[in-house]
Amino acid sequence: MALWDRFKESAQTMQTQLTAKKNDLKSGAFRDASMAMCALVSAADGSVDPSERQRVAALISSNDVLQNFPAMDLQRRFDDYLNKLTADFDFGKVAILQEIAKVQKKPTEARAVIQIGIVIGGADGVFDKSEQAVVREACFAVGLNPAEFDL
Template identity: 80%
Template sequence: MALWDRIKESAQTMQTQLEAKKNDLKSGAFRDASMAMCALVAAADGTVDPSERQRVAQLITTNDVLANFPADDLRQRFDQYLDKLVADFDFGKVSVLQEIAKVQKKPEEARAVVRIGIVIGGADGQFDADERGVVREACHSLGLAPSEFDL
């Protein structure tokens, strides 16, 4: 199987797992951690071009799992986290990882946040090394083994 096909299949699998838990994923902490994860993946290489920002924002607002939250609210939170990362990636990453870690005590939410990172990272068919690296870091901040997600 080609690498692109494996990435696409993995993202689809993660989305299916997320949809199965959708009704359990309604907390404010999950919302914030998810948007922090989306921003972290979008800025994984240290830069974010406007088309990438728009693409991720569109994925956020059309994702069924995140439909529990108002789209404008999600977009605003995503933009806030992304702005922190763009202003100073290293400092912003610390702040964003702290936000992600707030769901650590809720294993289902923590795993869902990681899955969202994988879905966002693989949405363009290229879950690159930088994206995998930041999702792996998020796993560590959540106390989850990256190997659980094939990272």
């Protein structure tokens, strides 16, 4: 099986796992960490073009697990995190990783945030090295081994 096929299958499995845990993923910390992760993956290469922003926004609004939260609230948070990254990527990344780290004490939420990052990263058909690197950093921020997610 080709690497991309394995990744695609893995991303689908992760989305299924997320949906199964939907009722456990309703905290404000999870909401904020998820939007921070989406922004971080979107800007992983140091920039965000408008089409990528739209694609991620569409994925956020259609993600079953994230429908626990009002769409406008998610959009505002995603945009705020993206603005931090576009203003100063390195400084913004530190702040965003701190936001993601807030779910560290809740393993179900921590794993779900990482899985959302992987699903978002692979949504365009390519989970590139810069996206993998920021998701790996997020794993360390929440105290999870990146190898658990094949990173």
